[in-house]
Amino acid sequence: MSYPEPPEKTNSPDFLGLDNLGLGILLYSYATLLGAAYVFGFWRVFGLDIFPFMSPLDYVSAPLNRMLVLIAVPLLFAVIFFGARGSLEREKSSKAALYLVGLYAAAFLSQEYQAVRRFMDFEFAFRNEISVLFITAVLFLGGIWFGYWIYKKRENVHIQIASLLLLQVALSMSAGYSDGKAIFNGAGNVMFLDNKTLCEEKGVRDWVLVGKFTDHTFFMNTIDKRLCITAEKNYKLISRMYKEGL
Template identity: 50%
Template structure:
């Protein structure tokens, strides 16, 4: 156990620990924001508001199939910590930030293209689906503006972080909508509910697994796109590829 008198003699070290703890809380909140952005894009494709059912841990675990979304928070955390640890390394931080922004911009371009293509090819859209694409473009354009400012005028950590955060949020939103729209339109890499009676007694149509949040599990009917919300925690899933021999 640390002697209180020793803490009093080392106020700088205590302040550093406190700052890092505060930064950790801030970055945890940012990771939740990324997850919320992904979920917003994902469920917009189904015209459903899932947030009343979502717990705090669900925001982190929702985009498990999206590596860049998952590592966005830790990357920003490491970047800020590194810049605080060594002020003389600011030029290196700026250069690293530019590489990361380019990487996320490339990821955004791919996800946005897939999202926009699936939107155009879809015969049916829920209200305000287009807003996901519009918000994604606005976030990306704002990131480009801060990146230009970073290159031409300012080279500071705040500008780096702002540009990186905006492009990460835009990419997360596009990725979520792209994934949701792919499932809504009949993606091959989904899972069906094995026991159809769980959602519809005597039903003959398949139900696609959409996700589980808190105590609720969500499925979608493959024909009329109805949603099934159940409290049942025990159920079996089967791969569509296996079931249909795809």
Template identity: 50%
Template structure:
């Protein structure tokens, strides 16, 4: 019987996975993964579960202050495009591109992980399982090295090259999130402070550090007792901590 043209066309079992799923869906899932890794590590340093407050957009936009994360999507896109036209010459180029990118992100991971571990060691107080974030970043990086070795030593599919690249980027995002969160929690100079403090506490004299805005909720951290203030739908004014304290 002829198939209705309005019905969804189902790819044959042998069709490439990228054709079945679609490039847009893959890039969205990839962006959400990196955002989730960054946010998990960032908020673990606060001892707070941020995930119930997040939307898909928050996962995608949260780590965009990082230049290294901004160039991640084009890098992955390049690998995917080369992988869609599988010829011997393209496979060779794809392997070289993948390995160069993995080396680049490995350097980025090493820098971020060093900062994260240093900030962990510098301070005595840590929340439960906080150290596990650093372990997770190291495990993700180790997994990317194993896959990268396989990509280098023997022919491998585009999916393995992508997996190696995504793992090393996720490792870097995790380390960067922890490093950023730990710096803010312990008084980083590059933070922003809430000017109209009555939003969090009427008559309060303590400073509140801006942590982020997710949907209609804005989050601040008290600089003294480390309480978290959730201000919903309120106008707020921020001032640079460097400017306020003359740093």
């Protein structure tokens, strides 16, 4: 009697001990991690611990204007999926991972240069603000180090994941800091609060929209950089470019 041969054992995506639901949870958790890195970098500029004001959904939605942040998660999990299969797929996965390392390294260096420039262009900075630039640099160097080992050990998908994860987190945090510093320094594409009395009775200074989460909206005074936190849902915004004819 002949028995069917057992299926070839492959290092499939469930090598992490996850089914489709577990992988989906991991995907959401990683998106949350990138969002938290972006939010941390962004709000460190304003000297505010923003995390108590945020809901789980806010972590994912905060960096939606950043295309590289958006595509980071599917790219990473594509490496997991294809790198977990046969030897040919693993070879292709390692080459793709190396290209992605180069892409994210170039994007980070460009973003970090912009962040450093914005840090140096404005004379005021909170005491621990520079820690963001230090953390992103350490994450970047760690990602490059793992990238070197991708070249040395091409079929090790865990090294590929580690390299891309560190570079993506570094890029997200640097992008968040750069965006926050641009608003703090007076970006031209911001939105002003039309009804100024919402933040200050008989106020004459403009208030810039800094961020909006599930239950709170944050504005910053354009003169003394004070923050206004409100739960009001009904307010009107006006573009700075429109208001000042930029």
